[in-house]
Each structure stands twice: as C-alpha cells, then as structure tokens.
Amino acid sequence: MTESNRSAPPWPQQDVPTQTAILQVRQLEYRWPGQSAPCLVIDDFAVMPGETVFLYGPSGSGKSTLLSLLAGVFLPQRGEVLLGGQDWARLRGARRDRYRADMLGYIFQQFNLLPYLSVQDNVLLPCRFSTSRAQAAIAQHGSLPAASGHWLAAMGLPRSSWQRPARALSVGQQQRVAAARALIGAPPVIIADEPTSALDENRRDAFMDLLLAACREAGSTLVFVSHDQRLADRFSRQVSLPAINHAAIEHIDAAEDEPA
Numbered sequence: 001m002t003e004s005n006r007s008a009p010p011w012p013q014q015d016v017p018t019q020t021a022i023l024q025v026r027q028l029e030y031r032w033p034g035q036s037a038p039c040l041v042i043d044d045f046a047v048m049p050g051e052t053v054f055l056y057g058p059s060g061s062g063k064s065t066l067l068s069l070l071a072g073v074f075l076p077q078r079g080e081v082l083l084g085g086q087d088w089a090r091l092r093g094a095r096r097d098r099y100r101a102d103m104l105g106y107i108f109q110q111f112n113l114l115p116y117l118s119v120q121d122n123v124l125l126p127c128r129f130s131t132s133r134a135q136a137a138i139a140q141h142g143s144l145p146a147a148s149g150h151w152l153a154a155m156g157l158p159r160s161s162w163q164r165p166a167r168a169l170s171v172g173q174q175q176r177v178a179a180a181r182a183l184i185g186a187p188p189v190i191i192a193d194e195p196t197s198a199l200d201e202n203r204r205d206a207f208m209d210l211l212l213a214a215c216r217e218a219g220s221t222l223v224f225v226s227h228d229q230r231l232a233d234r235f236s237r238q239v240s241l242p243a244i245n246h247a248a249i250e251h252i253d254a255a256e257d258e259p260a
C-alpha cells in the first residue's frame with residue numbers, strides 16, 4: 001500500500017462492488033503435507049458482507065483447516081480463496097501478513113493473548129501490524145487508547161481491568177479481551193474458531209450477545225466455528241462443512257452435529 005492511498009480501505013476497490021462476496025472459495029482442494037487424500041474439496045463457498053455465518057461439522061471435518069485457508073495462513077494446492085476480492089495466493093510473505101492484519105480479526109479457541117502485556121496493550125496489537133486498522137481506530141474513536149477502551153467496554157470489560165496483565169483475568173474475561181482485539185479498527189471480517197468452548201453456559205450466552213452486537217456495530221462480517229448447536233439460531237446463516245466438502249474423509253458422529 002502506498003502513502004497516497006493509506007486512508008482508503010485496504011482491499012482492491014475495483015473488484016468489490018457492494019454485492020460481491022467478502023470471502024470466496026472457488027474449486028478449492030487442500031491436502032495436508034504428507035497425506036495422499038485431500039482434506040477439503042469445495043467447489044464454491046461465498047460469504048457476503050454483513051453476514052454472520054455459523055460453520056459446523058463433526059470433529060476432524062476440516063473446520064479449522066478451512067478457517068486457516070480463509071485467513072490466508074494456508075494456501076490451497078488447487079483453486080482460489082479470495083478475501084475482499086484479493087486472491088491470497090497472489091500475495092507473498094510480508095504483503096500477505098499485512099493484508100491479513102488489515103482485513104481480519106481472529107478469535108482463537110485459547111485466546112492467544114500475550115500474558116504479560118496489559119489488557120489494553122493486547123487489544124492494541126493489531127494496530128502495530130496494520131496502519132489501516134490504526135488509522136480506522138483513531139478516525140472512529142479519536143485515539144488508540146480510546147479505541148481499545150471502546151471495544152473493551154463493548155465486550156463488557158470494566159475499566160479497572162484495562163491496565164492489568166492479561167494473565168490476571170479469568171478465562172471468560174480473557175476471551176472478551178481477545179474479541180476486543182479482533183474488533184479494533186473494525187476489520188471487514190472476523191473469524192472465530194470455537195471461542196466459547198472454554199466458557200460455561202451463562203458466560204457463553206453473555207459473550208455471544210456482546211460479540212454479535214459488537215460485530216454489527218463494527219460492520220464486520222463474522223465467520224464462527226462451533227460444535228455448540230445451541231448457538232446456531234443466533235446467526236444469519238448456518239453452513240454444514242460436510243455438506244459443502246466433497247473430500248472423502250471420515251466424519252465422527254456427523255448426525256450429532258446437525259443443528260437442533
């Protein structure tokens with residue numbers, strides 16, 4: 001990205017009219033190194049801007065693998081994965097990392113916070129890697145500390161916790177910090193991989209209420225993986241990975257993972 005277009009959204013504008021998919025998978029085939037058979041064979045899968053997608057499937061069906069492909073962490077052996085009209089395979093090394101930081105917030109099952117950094121500094125991390133996220137955060141909230149405070153408050157974290165080291169927070173609070181980190185700078189897409197699996201029922205419901213409201217406020221599209229079918233109705237679309245994946249892999253307890 002050049003200095004002159006830094007304030008523009010980071011994705012290639014000419015390729016993204018409003019009704020174009022923000023995420024697109026075409027003729028994808030992905031095989032893990034050393035495996036003879038592919039784990040994922042997906043002809044066509046698209047997510048439109050503003051959707052909230054609940055992606056489900058049994059253990060081992062490839063959900064996390066697909067998320068890594070959507071995030072450009074892995075590249076497919078065949079086919080294309082596009083984010084914001086940009087084919088991940090056409091970006092190399094540092095450019096791919098920067099585009100990911102510009103475009104994506106990622107919430108991990110185990111939070112992946114830096115334990116000794118303060119809550120606020122954890123939330124600000126994406127702004128260190130992405131100029132466009134930092135600029136968006138400042139444009140929206142006036143300053144980076146104000147932006148981190150905004151998303152921490154949106155996720156229900158009291159001000160008294162913001163300067164504490166992340167490791168001093170409870171599991172439920174740490175997952176809220178991870179969500180605030182994904183939301184800062186309002187990236188176009190948020191990907192969440194089983195973010196509620198460590199939460200009890202009350203904390204899970206509260207987390208979901210706050211996360212979905214915050215994604216709406218940020219205008220971020222959400223792709224959310226979970227085993228927990230009780231969450232499915234909260235989303236604008238439910239997608240069964242085995243239903244779109246033509247790879248001949250064994251699924252464990254497929255029937256148990258159908259939505260209620």
Ligand SMILES: Nc1ncnc2c1ncn2[C@@H]1O[C@H](COP(=O)(O)OP(=O)(O)OP(=O)(O)O)[C@@H](O)[C@H]1O
Binds near residue numbers: 035039058060063065
């Ligand atoms: N590091 C790896 N090396 C080789 N094969 C792998 C590796 N990680 C995963 N796989 C294969 O890819 C398949 C899909 O794994 P993945 O973790 O994407 O499934 P999942 O649906 O996310 O499972 P879970 O719900 O248990 O997290 C697995 O069945 C496994 O065979």
